Amino acid sequence: MDFAFTEQQDLMRQQVRRMCEKELSRDYVRWMDENCDFVPDELWKKIADLGYMGIGIPEKFGGMGMGMVDAMIVYEELAIASTAVGLCIGATVGFGAKTIMGLGSEKQKQELLPRIAKGELKFSMGLTEPGGGTDILGAIKTKAEDKGDHWLINGTKMFITGAHKSDYMVLIAITDPAAKRTKGLSIFLVPQPSEGLETKLIPKVGCHAAGTNEVVLEDVKIPKENLLGTKNNGWFELLGTLNPERIGTAMLSLGIAKAAFRDAMQYAKEREAFGGPISRFQILQHYLADIAIEIECATDLIYKCAWLSDAGKPFHIEASMAKIVAGRASEKAAIYGMEILGGYGYTMEYDMQRYFRDYKQMIFSPISDEMAKNMIMQFMGLPKSWS
Numbered sequence: 077m078d079f080a081f082t083e084q085q086d087l088m089r090q091q092v093r094r095m096c097e098k099e100l101s102r103d104y105v106r107w108m109d110e111n112c113d114f115v116p117d118e119l120w121k122k123i124a125d126l127g128y129m130g131i132g133i134p135e136k137f138g139g140m141g142m143g144m145v146d147a148m149i150v151y152e153e154l155a156i157a158s159t160a161v162g163l164c165i166g167a168t169v170g171f172g173a174k175t176i177m178g179l180g181s182e183k184q185k186q187e188l189l190p191r192i193a194k195g196e197l198k199f200s201m202g203l204t205e206p207g208g209g210t211d212i213l214g215a216i217k218t219k220a221e222d223k224g225d226h227w228l229i230n231g232t233k234m235f236i237t238g239a240h241k242s243d244y245m246v247l248i249a250i251t252d253p254a255a256k257r258t259k260g261l262s263i264f265l266v267p268q269p270s271e272g273l274e275t276k277l278i279p280k281v282g283c284h285a286a287g288t289n290e291v292v293l294e295d296v297k298i299p300k301e302n303l304l305g306t307k308n309n310g311w312f313e314l315l316g317t318l319n320p321e322r323i324g325t326a327m328l329s330l331g332i333a334k335a336a337f338r339d340a341m342q343y344a345k346e347r348e349a350f351g352g353p354i355s356r357f358q359i360l361q362h363y364l365a366d367i368a369i370e371i372e373c374a375t376d377l378i379y380k381c382a383w384l385s386d387a388g389k390p391f392h393i394e395a396s397m398a399k400i401v402a403g404r405a406s407e408k409a410a411i412y413g414m415e416i417l418g419g420y421g422y423t424m425e426y427d428m429q430r431y432f433r434d435y436k437q438m439i440f441s442p443i444s445d446e447m448a449k450n451m452i453m454q455f456m457g458l459p460k461s462w463s
């Protein structure tokens with residue numbers, strides 16, 4: 077058993093870290109949080125120019141052809157610097173590139189993957205609907221009708237990250253209303269803009285630079301070849317995208333936990349009370365130790381998932397666990413971090429408030445902790461408990 081990264085991976089981490097120090101300074105990330113609803117184009121291009129948008133895309137399609145462990149190293153550094161940047165890039169790499177690599181035709185791969193790698197395309201994922209995200213099979217109403225030479229789509233999607241800026245939305249819709257839901261859904265590539273498709277930003281508590289939208293689709297026509305994968309098999313095919321998404325979400329949480337821990341440590345060493353630094357008080361050390369323990373657990377679990385993925389082994393149980401463990405690490409880090417900073421933790425002057433606002437999104441999205449636990453126990457052989 078070997079827990080070490082390779083020399084090449086260490087060098088790659090250093091390269092991303094240097095890029096983050098230069099392009100994602102505290103001031104810049106704060107400016108994005110206060111002024112942006114998506115990653116600015118010039119930053120997107122800089123990240124793409126370093127090859128990170130195509131990290132998992134095969135070399136023959138213009139990518140770096142690297143594995144999940146490599147991708148997670150890059151993603152970890154980005155996530156420590158900015159949750160919103162991680163979210164925006166994750167949507168394109170995780171939903172766009174990953175889905176096309178798994179389900180796209182050769183033509184779609186040749187056309188789209190090189191453009192993703194170059195930073196020319198952005199993607200979003202349209203799964204959740206106004207009636208519910210956890211029980212998506214019960215809530216889904218969006219329909220795609222086969223009109224011979226095109227698909228006609230009608231419905232509303234809710235909470236879609238980055239849909240206001242995406243060039244394509246990966247959309248899940250009903251294609252066989254009479255069939256059992258799991259056997260009547262299909263995945264589509266909806267080009268944007270499309271006539272009849274409208275996005276509306278939803279104001280939210282955190283992750284401001286990764287805007288979230290309501291998306292209304294009224295008689296949206298898309299080409300016949302924009303069906304991804306097999307008609308009516310979309311539910312099962314989507315799992316290939318959703319499991320890696322859970323590892324990505326776990327990494328975003330880990331990024332928040334590490335940033336909050338770093339800031340809390342620094343503050344505890346500098347702030348003085350009763351004649352010395354507050355870092356000497358045992359209870360604050362215990363807070364920090366608790367965060368450090370959870371960070372270590374989350375790190376190990378996330379990279380184990382990535383390693384399992386690279387080894388071609390199943391990782392659906394571990395991915396759900398990692399999502400929960402890392403989310404809890406971010407929660408503890410943000411809450412204890414605020415305690416350690418005292419009054420300053422509650423001000424807008426320090427970044428702790430942003431970690432506190434950002435971490436919450438990771439707890440219920442893309443899957444709530446409650447549902448993730450339901451699934452872990454079902455995967456482990458207990459009766460399905462949620463319907």
Ligand SMILES: Cc1cc2nc3c(=O)[nH]c(=O)nc-3n(C[C@H](O)[C@H](O)[C@H](O)COP(=O)(O)OP(=O)(O)OC[C@H]3O[C@@H](n4cnc5c(N)ncnc54)[C@H](O)[C@@H]3O)c2cc1C
Nearest residue numbers: 201202203204208209210235236237288441442444446462
């Ligand atoms: C900021 C943000 C960004 C998002 N980005 C995207 C995106 O890009 N694409 C996309 O498709 N979706 C996205 N989502 C949607 C997200 O995946 C859903 O919010 C999530 O799945 C929960 O669904 P819900 O909000 O409808 O809550 P509900 O499903 O209504 O759940 C409400 C509560 O009930 C609990 N609950 C429900 N059923 C059970 C059960 N059987 N057992 C135990 N507890 C249960 C849940 O855990 C939760 O606590 C985003 C959401 C937000 C807020």
